[in-house]
Amino acid sequence: MTTPSSSTTDPVLSVRDLTIRFKARGRETPVVHGIDFDIHGGETLALVGESGSGKSVTSFALMRLLPDARHCTIEGQVNIGGVNLLELTERKMTSVRGPKIAMIFQEPLTSLNPVHRVGDQIAEAIRYHRKMTRAQIRDRVLELLTLVGIPDPERRMSAYPGAMSGGMRQRVVIAMALALEPDLLIADEPTTALDVTVQAQILELLRDIQNRTGMAMLFITHDFGVVAEIADRVMVMYSGRIVEEGRLEDVLTQPRMPYTQGLLSSVPRLEDAGLRTGALGTIEGFVPTAGNLPDGCSFHPRCPHARPGVCDTAMPALEPHGRPDHPVRCLRIEDIAASDMEDLSV
Numbered sequence: 001m002t003t004p005s006s007s008t009t010d011p012v013l014s015v016r017d018l019t020i021r022f023k024a025r026g027r028e029t030p031v032v033h034g035i036d037f038d039i040h041g042g043e044t045l046a047l048v049g050e051s052g053s054g055k056s057v058t059s060f061a062l063m064r065l066l067p068d069a070r071h072c073t074i075e076g077q078v079n080i081g082g083v084n085l086l087e088l089t090e091r092k093m094t095s096v097r098g099p100k101i102a103m104i105f106q107e108p109l110t111s112l113n114p115v116h117r118v119g120d121q122i123a124e125a126i127r128y129h130r131k132m133t134r135a136q137i138r139d140r141v142l143e144l145l146t147l148v149g150i151p152d153p154e155r156r157m158s159a160y161p162g163a164m165s166g167g168m169r170q171r172v173v174i175a176m177a178l179a180l181e182p183d184l185l186i187a188d189e190p191t192t193a194l195d196v197t198v199q200a201q202i203l204e205l206l207r208d209i210q211n212r213t214g215m216a217m218l219f220i221t222h223d224f225g226v227v228a229e230i231a232d233r234v235m236v237m238y239s240g241r242i243v244e245e246g247r248l249e250d251v252l253t254q255p256r257m258p259y260t261q262g263l264l265s266s267v268p269r270l271e272d273a274g275l276r277t278g279a280l281g282t283i284e285g286f287v288p289t290a291g292n293l294p295d296g297c298s299f300h301p302r303c304p305h306a307r308p309g310v311c312d313t314a315m316p317a318l319e320p321h322g323r324p325d326h327p328v329r330c331l332r333i334e335d336i337a338a339s340d341m342e343d344l345s346v
């Protein structure tokens, strides 16, 4: 189904029927099963789910950073500016990474070369894509370091990554990602490795930059506290499928899918903490491995509302069930909603 949108303008990113399969020992295992979503300019979509749900594989597919066709197949569409990135040659894709789509990762050291000065690393990305003089590039590097809140940028541009704190390194990585003013920034758990104070600063920085530039953001996290701080919309993923999607307030305060309810159940009450929450709650059992999904709804073996003969028979579609802006993938949604009403009337 088509994703609900917060705007009538064309989305910056439009993903359609994205399917990813890994190949091993002559077998293909699907890990992402035909997902659809849009992100508009200035909007942040949070992709949430437990480990192994397919969040990172999805983001790597958007960047075309997954292993090659011998190991992995990707089908569907990843449209940015009317171009399906999945159809581009690797050479063409190199010119898209940076100006159109950029990514920051959980651990900044994976993106930084320890033996090069940080200023040179930011300059390198600019030099590759833009015809600018050395002086212009230097000015741009200083501007970027200032933008991401690095104190004394003149001095810091000559520093090596190892001489910086984790928070400062992540700011450098953000500066690199922003160097070419991407239309879409993908942030894959960018604050997980940082302490809480620095985490809050980095989130504020990203929000602030987004307000100024209007870029779209896909924010991947397992932390609903972070979701509450940064997202406009939330997409919950389980076993390679979107199981619930909606506006931030709706998903946090009225989660519909038992999986989302489970994730939110053991975090502190949202309103008590001004929408700040902790990490995902724990749900009994494990995310099934990609090659061993149960019949029917993938979540049914862990679901407190599952009914034999219903939930183990067919995979439910992602459907509105009366709320077009908050679709959910659940065969029992009407019964669950009715029992919630009964609870309320007691």
Ligand SMILES: Nc1ncnc2c1ncn2[C@@H]1O[C@H](COP(=O)(O)OP(=O)(O)OP(=O)(O)O)[C@@H](O)[C@H]1O
Binding pocket: 022, 031, 049, 050, 051, 052, 053, 054, 055, 056, 057, 058, 067, 222, 289, 290
């Ligand atoms: N290179 C690979 N080859 C085979 N399977 C893979 C590969 N990379 C990921 N997978 C599988 O794809 C599925 C989704 O993994 P993915 O890393 O996207 O989950 P995730 O939600 O991002 O988890 P995490 O929060 O731990 O990063 C998992 O079943 C994982 O084992």
